[in-house]
Amino acid sequence: LELNYRRAKSMGIPLIRMPVDPLNIPLQVVEPHIFRIVDFFRIPLPKACMMMRRGWHFGVKAQFHEEMGPIWAFVTPRDIHVQVCDTAALHNVFGRRGDFVRPREFYQLLAAFGPCLSTATPSEWARHRKILATPFMNESIMDYVWNESLRQTQQMVQAWTTKGAVIRIGKDTRTLSLNVLAAIGFRRSFKFESSAKEPTTGGSPNETFDYRDALQMVLDNAILVMVVGWKNLLYPWLPAWIRRIGKAASDFQKHMEIMLNEEMEALNRGEKGMGTIMTAFVRGLDAHQKDPSKGNSVEEIYGNTFVINFAGHDTTANTLAFATLLLAGNQDVQEWVAEEVQQFIGEDEDDWKYAEAFPKLVRSQAVLLETLRLFPPVMAIPKWTNEQPQKLIVAGKPVTLPPGTGVFMSIMAAQTYKSYWTDPLVWKPSRWITHNSTGSLEKITTDPQVPFYSWSGGPQNCPGEKFSKVEFVAVLAGLLHKHRIRPVKEVGESVEETRKRFTKVANDCDALMLLRCRDTDQVEVTCERVAA
Numbered sequence: 001l002e003l004n005y006r007r008a009k010s011m012g013i014p015l016i017r018m019p020v021d022p023l024n025i026p027l028q029v030v031e032p033h034i035f036r037i038v039d040f041f042r043i044p045l046p047k048a049c050m051m052m053r054r055g056w057h058f059g060v061k062a063q064f065h066e067e068m069g070p071i072w073a074f075v076t077p078r079d080i081h082v083q084v085c086d087t088a089a090l091h092n093v094f095g096r097r098g099d100f101v102r103p104r105e106f107y108q109l110l111a112a113f114g115p116c117l118s119t120a121t122p123s124e125w126a127r128h129r130k131i132l133a134t135p136f137m138n139e140s141i142m143d144y145v146w147n148e149s150l151r152q153t154q155q156m157v158q159a160w161t162t163k164g165a166v167i168r169i170g171k172d173t174r175t176l177s178l179n180v181l182a183a184i185g186f187r188r189s190f191k192f193e194s195s196a197k198e199p200t201t202g203g204s205p206n207e208t209f210d211y212r213d214a215l216q217m218v219l220d221n222a223i224l225v226m227v228v229g230w231k232n233l234l235y236p237w238l239p240a241w242i243r244r245i246g247k248a249a250s251d252f253q254k255h256m257e258i259m260l261n262e263e264m265e266a267l268n269r270g271e272k273g274m275g276t277i278m279t280a281f282v283r284g285l286d287a288h289q290k291d292p293s294k295g296n297s298v299e300e301i302y303g304n305t306f307v308i309n310f311a312g313h314d315t316t317a318n319t320l321a322f323a324t325l326l327l328a329g330n331q332d333v334q335e336w337v338a339e340e341v342q343q344f345i346g347e348d349e350d351d352w353k354y355a356e357a358f359p360k361l362v363r364s365q366a367v368l369l370e371t372l373r374l375f376p377p378v379m380a381i382p383k384w385t386n387e388q389p390q391k392l393i394v395a396g397k398p399v400t401l402p403p404g405t406g407v408f409m410s411i412m413a414a415q416t417y418k419s420y421w422t423d424p425l426v427w428k429p430s431r432w433i434t435h436n437s438t439g440s441l442e443k444i445t446t447d448p449q450v451p452f453y454s455w456s457g458g459p460q461n462c463p464g465e466k467f468s469k470v471e472f473v474a475v476l477a478g479l480l481h482k483h484r485i486r487p488v489k490e491v492g493e494s495v496e497e498t499r500k501r502f503t504k505v506a507n508d509c510d511a512l513m514l515l516r517c518r519d520t521d522q523v524e525v526t527c528e529r530v531a532a
């Protein structure tokens, strides 16, 4: 600890000593239990202890940066962890992929189905990224994301307005997001069925899962699958519920193999293929067989298919869940969004065209940005300085970071830092809207001084950014075109009290891997058709 502290002192930034590294595995195992006791007895903790808690960025937000400035570090016996929230410095670090390197060992678990871009060495990463990102840049895929998201939303609204329906915001938005992902990525189309029909671990370990249910089971139990390895979950002496998860993972692997074979056969017949992500992977396979420095191998196809699903599912689903909760508590924002939907797009949802409608729905986009500002699924993005010291200008002053130092981009802090935002903790989607000179046209603010990095930044940013924007906007427009989410009020509750109650539930989060609302079912909502 003291050796690291001495090394860290050379940076000339505020430092905190921490006796145990938060990445220490035994600490991670006992941490939830310790903090449950701390919470129960409301024990006040020093800063160093607060940061041992998983997901501490959410609880602390910009507070430590407000106290210590835009750069500071905590030092542990294992590492130096620098925290940065200065806009220019963040932009700089994201852009210098070779100087500030992604710590591959943090992402090792993602290689559960094969090597993938998250675990690739810096030199291999570009090869993976090229294959993986290409389909996301294709606008015809966005067209498909739009149509499928609208289709799923129509079915969800139908389920929500059926007599006696129980709306489970968290679970239903997960189902919707999974169906969209399955349809777009791999042309596996599923009907929206509310959460009552979702697969659970309480069934036969020999059941055969279709693609969507296999994937859902794998993602619901991702930590077990990734830590233990799915093949190790199939041993006959294991409890049935574990074998069932193993069977789902094994079926998921088989579905990937079938999809790969279908695409390869189509390409061998000289056909174009389905035009999906798998099509791009199979083209990459062809290139890889001719020149191993290009394209991707079969194992990498499986690995990257899993990563896309893992990275694309809960991020979007959790954001939809937060937004639905907040909209339910803020009826005025729903009306504001609905007004734009009614103004710009026609009566018949089946005629809505992505290219025309999406750019006009800036208020729906503003709801997404504002939700991600306060609830970013990834709250701090880690990078490590390479074997050289790295200079960084923070708030106009140079700081030299020693080699092998952890640099955490405090997305959560930057997006709630008082210097950058007015009323930083208030959910106010309209803050993202500016008007043209005559005041007649609304557009999204794009001020480079305002830090917004929920999709990360630089070359390793999220390739699914546009995908998630299109999906989110289609869902919101489809939902609020003719319906509203109404909160079920408690007896005698005022509008303001309801808003506060819903906001409180949204803020009751945990962060196992990504930030998510702990239990959206703490509040009840209904879906009501309104006169057009």
Ligand code: HEM
Residues within 6 Å of the ligand: 117, 118, 129, 132, 181, 307, 308, 311, 312, 313, 315, 316, 319, 372, 376, 377, 378, 381, 382, 453, 454, 455, 456, 459, 460, 461, 462, 463, 464, 465, 467, 468
């Ligand atoms: C609201 C939705 C989303 C958010 C906030 C989000 C956020 C992020 C962030 C912060 C990263 C960078 C993580 C890091 O550097 O460690 C990332 C990476 C990634 N995301 Fe997203 N994401 C979203 C949706 C999606 C979707 C829909 C897909 C795909 C369908 C996707 C695919 C990926 C992939 C493949 C990576 C890894 C990129 C790489 O390593 O080069 N994401 N995402």
